[in-house]
Amino acid sequence: MERARQITQDTYILPSSLVVPGLGIIPVNAFVVKAADPVLVDCGLHPDRTEFLSALEEIIDPSDLRWIYLTHPDADHTGSLHALVEAFPGVRVITTFVGMGMLSLRDPLPPDRVYLLNPGERLDLGDRSLVCLRPPTFDNPATTAVYDIRSHALFSSDAFGAVVQSPAEEAFSIPREDLRAGQLLWSSVDAPWLQSVDRSKFAATLNRIQDLDPDLVLSAHLPPARAMLPQLLETLFEAPDQPEFMGPNQAALSVMLREMTGSAPIEPKPIPTNGGVHP
Numbered sequence: 001m002e003r004a005r006q007i008t009q010d011t012y013i014l015p016s017s018l019v020v021p022g023l024g025i026i027p028v029n030a031f032v033v034k035a036a037d038p039v040l041v042d043c044g045l046h047p048d049r050t051e052f053l054s055a056l057e058e059i060i061d062p063s064d065l066r067w068i069y070l071t072h073p074d075a076d077h078t079g080s081l082h083a084l085v086e087a088f089p090g091v092r093v094i095t096t097f098v099g100m101g102m103l104s105l106r107d108p109l110p111p112d113r114v115y116l117l118n119p120g121e122r123l124d125l126g127d128r129s130l131v132c133l134r135p136p137t138f139d140n141p142a143t144t145a146v147y148d149i150r151s152h153a154l155f156s157s158d159a160f161g162a163v164v165q166s167p168a169e170e171a172f173s174i175p176r177e178d179l180r181a182g183q184l185l186w187s188s189v190d191a192p193w194l195q196s197v198d199r200s201k202f203a204a205t206l207n208r209i210q211d212l213d214p215d216l217v218l219s220a221h222l223p224p225a226r227a228m229l230p231q232l233l234e235t236l237f238e239a240p241d242q243p244e245f246m247g248p249n250q251a252a253l254s255v256m257l258r259e260m261t262g263s264a265p266i267e268p269k270p271i272p273t274n275g276g277v278h279p
């Protein structure tokens, strides 16, 4: 995990990443908004949780946090969730009914520590409102994004993510063609349903983001993108036309492991074509 950084007057990023052999680097970000009622947006990776708390403490006294905005309960967003809820009784977790249900399958949160917010609804933070909306792409039905009407930042969850080839602090420092390729790869992995959507309906969801016109797109899986919405949207319009992503099969994985470690896993014996049954 990297050190926390300030990205606007009142917004901070807690950046980390995952290296995926053969593909590249997937940024994994959480954010803090120092509103009158401070909010943590997402909770990072589980293996990062000790560092995550230290990074958070560099930004804010976590006991001052009023809200955790959980964009969805995937493992790359919930790493420090339960530790924070247990340690700081004043914080309440914003999610959806579906998100609450998914969390309850493993580690239920006490109902009085949860606050349900649906797309179209707003949350008052004292000095601003957050507007909840459905992002154009997502990999979990509980997902929401949130727009800060004061900073004009869109916290877009998995949407607008990209696989990158080298670490970057700002999206504008990624070469344009690399960013385009990384966005298309990410969206084909994260939202495989894109290939079967009605193109005009998907375009309408992107147009709604265009109308919102955030100055800053803060994806969980992209470095902060300032004044880059037209470029990001232009690429996403193409996403439904991308080929389906197919990961390496066992033979390809064995080659990768041999290259990385010098040894490959023991493979199962091939099944005889007659199923091993002698006539």
Ligand SMILES: [Fe+2]
Pocket (backbone or CB within 6 Å): 072, 074, 139, 140, 158
């Ligand atoms: Fe996700």
Ligand SMILES: [Fe+2]
Pocket (backbone or CB within 6 Å): 074, 076, 077, 157, 158, 220, 221
């Ligand atoms: Fe994610």
